[in-house]
Amino acid sequence: MAALDPGEEHARFASWAEENGIEVNGVAPARFVDRGMGIVAAQDLKKGDQLVNVRNTSLITVASPSVRAHKLPQNSSIHGRLAAFLALEYSNQTSEHRIWQDVWPTQEEFQTILPYCWPKKVQTLLPDTAKVLLSTQQSKLEKDWQQLSPSLPSLSKSLFTYAWLIVNTRTFYWEYPDLPNAHPRLPKKRNMLKPEDCYAMCPFMDYFNHTTHGCNPSATAKGYSVTADRDYSAGEEIYVRYGSHSNDFLLVEYGFVLPVNSADSLPLDDIILPLLSAQQCNVLREDGFYGNYTLTATAPYVCYRTQSVARLLLLPLRRYAAFVAGSDDGVKEQGVVDAYVVKLLKEYSRQVMETLGDVEGLVVSQSEERRMKVRRELRATEDTEGTEELVMYHQKDTLLLRWKQIRDIINSAIRGLEG
């Protein structure tokens, strides 16, 4: 359920947006219990109605004059430059972007939501895929800080980190219509442009939450817009699609998991790779089938790569070779291959149940419990003392939800493969 009147700062920002090249038609920001702000239909809407349009001069990219004015170090990444810019603006009470920044999630909210900010003991209970993504995120942020901090002595690391995470959770893909003249840091040719160059902050559009079947934001040289993908009744939340992302990705990059996610899958590499001999690894590398084995909750449950590696582990080499060459469809051996995969999945399921026990045993910090109690009683409290070290209900609940999803995907595959 959404609160249609989310507060004065959001009303102020909505007026600012309309005065600054952002058209908003029939939608409004609203506050939700479990996902911060979002967008709702303020009236009945028809499929095809344009809901939000942000003209290109209102986007914030490294090519924007206000970002260029800061003359940030040339070698720094696009992500780092945008983060430095936002952090510098954040400290500047007279910045034209203050009104937008007032509607962002707070640093305290990030402590609760984003795995980057979680205590170490909670991070160690993330699924392996999420841990790898988190470690990449940590290295990228650290590298950006190392590159930028020497020339920005007034900037604190905590403010830079907050702004970096704001960029991470709120940017849109943007290909710079006038690329050759956009910025010296960017390539002149479009085919040299890398995804990590294509960041645009898009005020107001960044209110939309994600789901797998939401509206598709679209970019043209004139800017960014969102059009209704279907009819909406007044009060309904309108989502956009951030992309096709697994729940481990959504958790680390955005701080949430979807209860139902058709793009979700589990990697099986940690289960399968340790079973391979050095010789088998070489065979798979040569054939392009080494790693990237995935499991899904629906048929066919395992990908073609997993079918192949299971055959290499289980059958004579020539049977595997015929399967990957496509000269044998593998139907004859499918029963034994499925039974072998089920055996691996049962072992995986046992490990998952152990981790679920560890997550269930996670003790929510007393002061967090007290804080929640005060919150429940008084509805709100400003007491944020020491929150960074505390295990919070939300962190534990999110981890439990993710591990239960993992358990359910494995069990569903076991049932399906056992027929």
Ligand SMILES: C[S@@+](CC[C@H](N)C(=O)[O-])C[C@H]1O[C@@H](n2cnc3c(N)ncnc32)[C@H](O)[C@@H]1O
């Ligand atoms: C682009 S912002 C969307 C607006 C944001 N909810 C806010 O309060 O400003 C992305 C963030 O919204 C939240 N979010 C987006 N989609 C969500 C969903 N389906 N469920 C829960 N949280 C979601 C996550 O915290 C994510 O990092």
